[in-house]
Amino acid sequence: FVNTWALVDPVDDPLPGVGTYEDFNTIDWVREKSKDRDRHREITNKSRHSTMALLLSISDAFSGWLLMLLVGLKTGAIAGGIDIAAHWLTDMKEGVCLNGFWFNHEHCCWTSNETTFQERDRCPQWKSWAELVAGSSSGPFPYFINYMMYMFWALLFSFLAVSLVRAFAPYACGSGIPEIKTILSGFIIRGYLGKWTLIIKTITLVLAVSSGLSLGKEGPLVHVACCCANILCHLFPKYRKNEAKRREVLSAAAAVGVSVAFGAPIGGVLFSLEEVSYYFPLKTLWRSFFAALVAAFTLRSINPFGNSRLVLFYVEFHAPWHLVELAPFILLGIFGGLWGALFIKANIAWCKRRKSTRLGHYPVIEVLVVTAITGLLAFPNSYTRMSGAELISELFNDCSLLDSSQLCGYKSPTNTSGSVGNSLGDRAAGQGLYTALWQLALALLFKMLITVITFGMKVPSGLFIPSMAVGAIAGRLLGVGMEQLAYYNHDWFNGWCSPGADCITPGLYAMVGAAACLGGVTRMTVSLVVIMFELTGGLEYIVPLMAATMTSKWVADAFGKEGIYEAHIRLNGYPFLEPKEEFDHSSLAVDVMRPRRSDPALAVLTQESMTVEEVETLVESTHYSGFPVVVSQESQRLVGFVLRRDLLISIDNARKRQEGVVGASHVLFTDHTPAAVAPEAPPPLRLRGILDLSPFTVTDHTPMDITVDIFRKLGLRQCLVTHNGRLLGIITKKDILKHMAQMSNRDPESILFN
C-alpha cells in the first residue's frame, strides 16, 4: 500500500492542476512566494554539488535581469512602431505623399530640397486630398473635400479598430490600467495579457489614435508593456510557473510602459510604485528602473519623433517664476481637481448607462457615432483637428522670435522705443492671439465633453493625453490672461515685472494646468511631478507643479476619494483591496466572518473520521473554495486548510488510479493511521500533502482595521477566525470587500469575483 500512496503523494510529485488557480480567482501570495523560496532553496542546495548545477543557479539568478532587458527592448521597439504608424495614419487623414504613400507629412518633406527653415511642413511632394482631387487648396469646395476625406479616414480607422477588438481580443479595449492594477493585486484574468491582446491592442491603438478620437496612447502602452512582459515570462520557468514572481515582472513592465510613453524612466518607476503596483519589493524597484531605461533608449534609437529626444514634450524655456504666480497655479489646481472629480462622476455614470441599457449592445455603432461627432466638430477648429500630443506640445512651448503660430500673434512692440531685444518681452495681444484664444476656449469645451463619452468605449483609449490637453488649454488661457494683465497693469506687479520684461511664461501655465488636470483624474502625485520634472529637466518648476497637483488632489478628494482607475475597478466589480484607503470603522473580525449568526454552521472536514463519500457530499453541497480541517467536530481545533480545487482533483485522481480507494475509504489528513479504523476497511486516502498546515488565523476580537492590514500586506485570500482556540469562521477577501462596500453605503453585491 505504501508504494501506491507514495506514487501520488502530492508533496513530491504534485498532480497536474494542484496548486494552480482558476480564471477570475485571487491568488494566495504567501503560498506563491513560499513556493518560489522552496524552488530557490533547492537550486542553491544543488549548486553546492556540481559545477553544472552551479552554472544553472547563476543563470537562474540572472534570468530576472535578462527578462527585464528583453521586456525593455521589446516594449521600446513596439512603442517606436506605434509612434511611427500613428504619425503616418494621422497625416493620411490630411493628404498623401507623392514620393510614396508610406511617407508621413514630415518625412515626405525631408527629401525635398526646396524646404526652407520656416516652411518645413510645406513641400510640393505632399498633397492634401483637395489638391489631389480638385487641384486647389483654397476655397469652399477643396475645404469640403478635405473635410470629407478627414471624416472618411476617421470613420474607417475607428471602424477597423472596434471591429478588430470585437472579433479577436475583447480585452484589448480601454486603457487597461484598472485591470492591470487588479491583476497585480493578485487576481487572475486569463488572456488579458496574452499574445492576441498584444497584437490586436497594438494595431487598434494605432487606428484609434489616428482616427482623431479624444484619446491617448499612454495608458494603453502600459497594457502593451505588460502583455510583452507576460509573454516573455513564458521563456523562464521561474516566472512562468509562479504567479507572484510574474507579478513582480508585470510591476516593472508598468514602469516600462510609462517610460516609453513619456520618455520619463524615473517617473515611470514611481508611477508603477505609486499608482499601479501592489507588491513592490526593492529588487523590483531596481529592475524596473533598468527595464525602463532600456526601453527609453531603445525608443530613442528608433527615434520616432525624428529629433532624437527622449521626452514626448520637450520644453525649452527656463524662465524664472515669481512667488505671486503661485495664486494662479493654485487656481489651476482647483480647476484640475474640480474637472477631475466631475469627469469621474460623469464618465462612471455614462459607463453604468452603457452597461445597463441597450447602448452596450451596439459598440460598433457607438464608436462610429462618437467618431463622427468628434470629426465633425473637431475639423473646423485647428486646435482640435491636430492630435492631442501635438496640441499639448504647441501649448507648452513658449513663443520665440520666429514663431509663426497663431498663439504668438502679439502686436509688434511699437510703443517701446524700437529695441529689438525687447521684442521677446511683454507685448499686447494681437488679432491672431485673440482668434487663437477663442478657438482654444471652444476646444476646451469640446474636449471636456467628448472625453467623457469616449473613455470606456470598445477601443483602446488612454486618458493621459485628453486630460493633459484639457489642463494645458485652461492653463494657456490663464497664462495669456496673466500676461496681458501684467502688460496693461505693470504697477500691479511692481518690483518683479518691469515694462518690457518677459516675466510671465504662458507655456509654464499650460504645463501646470496639464499636471493639475491629470492629477485630478488619476490622483497621481509624486510620479506626476517627477514625470513633469523629467520633461523639463530643471528643478525650478517643481514648486509650481507640486502646488497645483497637491491642490488638485485635495479638491478632487473632497468630492470622492477614488481616482478614475479605482472607479472603473469598482464599476467592474473586481476584488481589489485598495492599499491607500484606510479602513476607518470599528467592526471586529466576528462581524465580518462567515457563517453569520443566523447561518448554518461552518462546513469543516475532520482530520481522520470522514469517508471519501462524506467529503464529496460536503464539497458538492457547497460552493466554497476551501475547507478548514479540524481535529474533531466537537473540539473544533484547527489543523489546516484544504482548497476545494486541490481536494476534488486529488479525490478524482485517487478514485481513478489508486487501488482500492472507494467511497467508504477514510480520508486521512494525518500521518498515522488512526486506531479506530477497522483493519478490514478499504485502504484510506491520505491527503496530508494537499493540506495547508499553516493557515492564517485571527481571533474573533481582532479589529477589522488590523485584519484588513494583514490581508493587504500579506496578500491573503482567506483567513480563519478562532475564539479561545476553537475554530469559529472564515473571512475571505470578498467578505472584506463586501463589508467595506456596506460600510460606505454601497451595494455589497457589486463585488462580483472571488
Next chain:
Amino acid sequence: FVNTWALVDPVDDPLPGVGTYEDFNTIDWVREKSKDRDRHREITNKSRHSTMALLLSISDAFSGWLLMLLVGLKTGAIAGGIDIAAHWLTDMKEGVCLNGFWFNHEHCCWTSNETTFQERDRCPQWKSWAELVAGSSSGPFPYFINYMMYMFWALLFSFLAVSLVRAFAPYACGSGIPEIKTILSGFIIRGYLGKWTLIIKTITLVLAVSSGLSLGKEGPLVHVACCCANILCHLFPKYRKNEAKRREVLSAAAAVGVSVAFGAPIGGVLFSLEEVSYYFPLKTLWRSFFAALVAAFTLRSINPFGNSRLVLFYVEFHAPWHLVELAPFILLGIFGGLWGALFIKANIAWCKRRKSTRLGHYPVIEVLVVTAITGLLAFPNSYTRMSGAELISELFNDCSLLDSSQLCGYKSPTNTSGSVGNSLGDRAAGQGLYTALWQLALALLFKMLITVITFGMKVPSGLFIPSMAVGAIAGRLLGVGMEQLAYYNHDWFNGWCSPGADCITPGLYAMVGAAACLGGVTRMTVSLVVIMFELTGGLEYIVPLMAATMTSKWVADAFGKEGIYEAHIRLNGYPFLEPKEEFDHSSLAVDVMRPRRSDPALAVLTQESMTVEEVETLVESTHYSGFPVVVSQESQRLVGFVLRRDLLISIDNARKRQEGVVGASHVLFTDHTPAAVAPEAPPPLRLRGILDLSPFTVTDHTPMDITVDIFRKLGLRQCLVTHNGRLLGIITKKDILKHMAQMSNRDPESILFN
C-alpha cells in the same frame, strides 16, 4: 464594586505608562497603528457633531503637512548654518581676513575691488598665517608656519569636537544612519534624537569637518534632520504619542537630510525609501517629497555656497559618451565594489578592535592622534589639504579654456594647425598634469587608508564624501589615462574619436567612479543613480552611472551581502530585521520557538483561576516581556496576550488604589465572574482592559520564511505558536534574529537587545 473597577478600566482611561515602551525595546507596529486609527475614528465621529470638532478634525488632518513644512524649514536652516560655519572654520586653518575674522576666504575677497575674474581667491585683505606672522608667503619658514597653524587648528577643532560629544551627547558621534535605520524599524533608543544630540551634533559636525579629518557631513545631516523632526513631533500630540506615526515623520526626515546634503530632493526620497525606511506608506512618500523640497529651497535661500545653486557638485559638461567607454566604466564599478567590500571588512575589524581592546577607553587621544596623522600627511599634498567636497568638485569639473588648475595642465596644441577652437580638443598631458596625477595617486592611497580608521571614531563622521572622493580620484586617473590613450592612439578609437576632437571627458569618469565607490560601500542603487542624475540634470549619463553602480553592487555583494550600515548595526547588536535579505533556510516555526524541547514549559497565565500573588510570583520568577493567557492549564487554548510592563503597572496600581484587592484576589481576564469563586472571597482584579485579545498566531508547521515575512511586513514584536488549536510556544523578533545568526554561522548572542 462596579464603580471602582470602572474607574481604573484601562480601556477608557489608561493608567500612565500602560501602552508605552521601555528604552532599548522594540515597538509593536500593529498596536501603534491600531491606536492611531482609533484616535482618528474618534475625531472623525466627533466632527459630525459640532463645528469646533470639525475644525479640530481638519487641523488634525493638516498637522502632518504643517509638521513636514516645519521640518523642512528647520533642517534647511540648520544645514545652511553648518555649511557657512564649516566653510569659515576650514578657511581659518589657512589664514584670516583682515576686514573681520568672521569672513571666510571667498567672502573676504568679495568686498575687494582689486579682484579680477581669474584671481577671485586672492586679495590683500586675506592673509595666510605665514603672511601675518613672517610677512612673507614663500620659502620654507612661512611654509612651516602655515603647516603648524594648520595642524594647530585641526587638533583644536577635533579636540573640541570629541570633548563636546563625550561631555554632553555621546549619541552625537558617528554618522547615525545605522541607528536611525534601527529606530525606524521599531526600536527605541531614548535620547538618540533628542535636543542635546541635535545641538551637540550640529556644533561638533562643523568642528569635525573643519578639522580636515577624512569625513563628510552628509550622513550626519540625516541624523540632524531626524533630530529636528523628532523634536518638532512634540508639538503635535498625534505624533508625540504614537511611535508608529512618529516613525513616518522620521522616514520623511531622512529624505530631508539627503535633500539638503546634496541638493537632490527626489534622490533623498528614494534614499529614504531604499536605504533607511522600514515602513514607508505612499502618504509618507508624498509628504517626504514635500519636506525635501521645502528644505532644499530653504537652503537655496540661505545660499551658503554663494552661487544660488541647489546642488553640491554642479556639473556643467554635457559631452556625449561612446559605447566603448562602458568598458572603463564597468572597470570603475569593479574597483568601487572591491574597495567597498574591503573597506567594510577593514573598518568593521578596526571597530571590533576598538570595542574589545583598551583602544576604546581613550577616544579623545584616538581622535587627536588620527587628526595629527591626517594633518601631517594631508598638508603637503594640495589635493588632500582641500576639503573632500572641494576635491570632488574639482575632479568632477572638466577643463575649460581659462582653467588654471594643475589638472588642466595640458600641452598647448602646437601640432594642430593653430585653430583656437581646437584647443579644447584632445591634447597631450603636460608637466602640470603629470604632477597632478602623482599627487592624486598619493591622495588616493592616503584617503583609502585613513578613512578606515576615521569612520567610527567618537566624532560625527559621514562616509559619503570620503567614499566619493576615493572613487572620484580613481575615476579621474582612469579618465586622464583613457584620454591620453585616445590622443596617442587615434586609430584604436576609429570612427568616433577623430584627432582634435574632445571625445573623452575625465570629469565624467570621476563622477562614475564616485558613484561606484559610494555604491560599493553603501550598496545603494536607484537612489544613488537618481542623486547623481539630479546633479547633472541630464538623462545622458544615467547609463554609465547605472552600469558602474550595478557592477559595483554585484562585485561587493560577492564578498558579503551587507552594506556598511548593516555591518555597523550587526556590530552593535541592534535587533534589526533586514527587509532586503531573503530568509533561505527550511526551518519551521517549531524549530525557532521557545520553549525548546529541553526547556521547562511555557510560562502562561490562566484567564480566571490565578490569584494576584500567583501572578506576581510567576512574573517575578521570569524575565519575559509578556505572557500568553489561556483558558486553563489543561486545555492550553489561547485567549490573549498581556505585556509584563502593563501587568506590573496595573497590579501595582490596583494594590495602591483599588479597595480590597489583596494577594489572594483572583485575577480575572474575563468579563464575567466565574461561578467557582466563593462569594466571601476578596474582590477580584479585572484586567481584561490590558489584555490583547488579538495576539498573532502561527501554527508550528509554518515555514520560517513565511514567519519572517509576517514579522517584517506587519512589524511584530512577538507571535504565538499553536498546534491543533493548543498553545505551544512563542517566537520573538530576537528569537528570529538569533536563529538567523545561527543559520549563517554567527554568534547568536551578538543580538543584544529585545
